[in-house]
Amino acid sequence: MKKMYILVFMAFGFTFTASAQLYFENFESFNLGDISPQSPHWRTWSGVDGGAEDADVVAGGQEGNRSLIIDGSQITDQLLLIPGNPSSGQFAVGFYLAMHPGKSFYFNMQAALTPGSDPWQQALMGGNVYFNCDGASDGVGIVTSTTDCSAPEETFSYPVDTYFRVTCYYDLDNQTWSLRINSNLVFENHPFAFGTQTFESLAAIDFYSASPTNEGYIDVVEILDQTTVGTEDFDATVFSVYPNPVKNVLNIQSMAVVETVEIYDIMGKLLISEKPATISPNINTSNLSPGTYLAKVTIGDASKTVKIIKQ
Incomplete structure (x- = not known):
């Protein structure tokens, strides 16, 4: 046989x-409650596992029985660490996201690694990414260098009250990134440049409770190394x-x-x-x-x- x-x-x-798939998580193997004590791939901003900063694994999901909620406490600050802390190449970070009407969501890219359990040192680059930034703009997302929603540099749309796929493509060599919502490329080649921060590495994605209306459910998280996919030229067919x-x-x-x-x-x-x-x-x-x-x-x-x- x-x-x-x-x-x-x-x-x-x-x-x-x-x-190359660097990380995949659908949360099905996790217990309900704080995620950081259950996985080395997730940590809080303070570096203290458990407690108010930790995002909770909750019941229900895109396909299975678990997902991760970023709530409206304005305290939750959860970092998804990028394996290998890469400083060059092309990488994709994808996740499913669901938001109810009237709810908001926020994330950003962190461009330098803070070692160990020390409090994370701010290294935001690529802009603040808001979904329904002001709490009254369902279905509208922006990327901005401000925190008051007044000066969007990119604007995009997304579905409400259903799971949709968010995929961030990070080009570390050119220091730009692009965003896809489901199958739609909503913008591309947005610069990493942000204030005086210099790029060191693709260290983490920061999911922060930016407002009282913040409430997003994350599921099926995947991190891909798209720099090389084999001995043949197969760039057009990179997939997972x-x-x-x-x-x-x-x-x-x-x-x-x-x-x-x-x-x-x-x-x-x-x-x-x-x-x-x-x-x-x-x-x-x-x-x-x-x-x-x-x-x-x-x-x-x-x-x-x-x-x-x-x-």
Whole structure:
């Protein structure tokens, strides 16, 4: 049987390489309550695990039974640490976000690492990112160098009362970043430059309770290294899939239009074939039986295949 599997993989030219996934979290393995004591990838601004600054894992989520809430306490200040603290290359940070009507949300990028459990040293670059900055602008987001919402440098829209995908693309070499909401590239090449801060590294994403109306639910967090994706030139087809294992919906995070998605069983039988012709499509896998499958993703004239597990 093992020989047959090898022949199947060779026949289809399968490879299990896509962009390098540095971190993935859907919070399903966490207990309800403070996140920092449960994971080394998250820390508070003060460096003290637990307590008022810590964001809470709560019931309910984009697909599973857990998510992370950034509340309106104006105290919660949660940092997502970037593995490796990179100073060059291209990286993507993505997460699902849900906000109820009348609620706000805020995050920023931190450009220098504070070591250990010391209080974090402010290193904001790339601007303040607000969703519904004034609490009365549902569906409108801005990037600004101010904290009073009066001078937006970028403006974008987002859906309300449903989960949507937020993807930040950080180009550390050119010190610019771009933002995608679901499949829509809402702005690109916004400069890191912010006050007198100098760029040292992509250290963290700061989720802060910036106002009393702040309330956002985060789920399916992913950090990707998109600097190199293999020995061949495959820039147009940088993608990742999540969640994996998958229950009902397989999300494909991409920077370019996905032409086709084909899912095979391990014997090479084609079970699902879709032509989404969109960036970052979602594929319904609810009819698949539990087991191991191969998802072949085609972007332009190139294809890559990844192994997925259906729960």
